[in-house]
Amino acid sequence: MxxxxxxxxxxxxxxxxxxxxxxxxxxxxxxxxxxxxxxxxxxxxxxxxxxxxxxxxxxxxxxxxxxxxxxxxxxxxxxxxxxxxxxxxxxxxxxxxxxxxGPFAGLGDSLLNLTWTPICGSIGASMCINNGSLIxxxxxxxxxxxxxxxxxxxxxxxxxxxxxxxxxxxxxxVFDRLSSLANVLGVMVVGGLIPTTVKLACAIEIPLGEGDPLVIQDQLDKVLPYALPVLLTFICYRLLKKGQGKNSAQLIVGLIVFALVFACLGYYFPGLKIFA
Structure with missing residues (x-):
């Protein structure tokens, strides 16, 4: 042959x-x-x-x-x-x-789709968000x-x-073991990217007589820093899992509408400002 x-x-x-x-x-x-x-x-x-x-x-x-x-x-x-x-x-x-x-399917999904691709996407997205860069x-x-x-x-x-x-x-x-290790690494990396990528803060301030108002976000930062970004990410994750990823477009549009609605409320009605 x-x-x-x-x-x-x-x-x-x-x-x-x-x-x-x-x-x-x-x-x-x-x-x-x-x-x-x-x-x-x-x-x-x-x-x-x-x-x-x-x-x-x-x-x-x-x-x-x-x-x-x-x-x-x-x-x-x-x-x-x-x-x-x-x-x-x-x-x-x-x-x-x-x-x-089978083993390679799990290894590729966990090591590449769920680890490397989100890392690359987060870096690219952060460049667009933080610097306004189109590259x-x-x-x-x-x-x-x-x-x-x-x-x-x-x-x-x-x-x-x-x-x-x-x-x-x-x-x-050995490929099954590498897949499990990649899953753990992916969770750690994506979890570490949440505080720097997801921006959500509570803007509610409670007046306390003549003194400085009580800023809810400051109190949250002392107890659970980045609690709101983590909560928002968890909600999005649950919705994506429930819809098996088919509702990603609707979820993105919903987040945009959510941000625009509360931005308008905070601009036109400062007293109703809830999120920043």
Whole structure:
């Protein structure tokens, strides 16, 4: 059987950029995965009988769903297995792909979607909010891809050259543990960003005779600093979880309306000023 060339792996890497464009509810990413992997199959089965080529395509059309950034690594391992196994042992390729898609899905979601992406988004948003800079979204895009592209490149070529060695040495369970660690890290990072990103304060002042008024926010800062930003974030989180993320646009519009209403109340009716 032929050997997979670097040219074919380069094609696979470029095609993985569109691996999310062919989802279906029956087999999820299988169609796009097969399209990404087609250059490898073309090299390995270019001179093979038609029946072998058909079977090769069919086994990669089985159900598959994982994090997009894990696809290059898994395809790298699959390319190495396709290259080294006999035709009667090709079920190994499917078994390895199936065993890896679950752990990598959890690892990618927790480490990237729930940790790195919110960090990049918070930095970009803070640049827009604090400095009025329009390059915040660009900074976010650069930061995300500065991590994503090295992962894709190393994942594909590292998976092809020594991916199975890593799995045989550490086992699939190591990815589950990394996923749990990433979840904890994500919670800590996002929690630390709340006080600097979410701005909400109580503007109620209670007059105390001729002395200085009692400022509610000052009292809150002495007991529970940033209690209101944390409370607002918790409410938004609960609403997003209840709506399974489908109500994010309505929630954003609701927050804008909330801010505008109380800003107008504080401007036209200073005595009704509640939030600042």
């Amino acid at each position: 032929a050997k997979v060339s670097k040219h074919a792996l380069n094609k696979v890497l470029l095609r993985t950029q569109g691996c999310q464009f062919a989802h279906n509810y029956e087999r999820m990413q299988s169609l796009s995965l097969t399209y990404c992997f087609a250059p490898v199959l073309k090299e390995l089965y270019g001179d093979a009988p038609k029946e072998d080529r058909v079977r090769a395509m069919q086994r990669h059309l089985e159900y598959f769903n994982t994090h997009p950034l894990a696809i290059p690594f898994i395809l790298g391992i699959a390319a190495a297995l396709e290259e080294t196994t006999d035709e009667d042992q090709k079920e190994t390729v499917v078994a390895v792909k199936t065993s890896l898609m 915040g979204p660009l900074v976010m895009l650069i930061m995300i891809n500065a991590l994503y592209w090295p992962i894709k490149i190393y994942g594909l070529y590292g998976g092809y050259s020594k991916g199975m060695e890593v799995i045989e040495k550490f086992g699939v369970q």
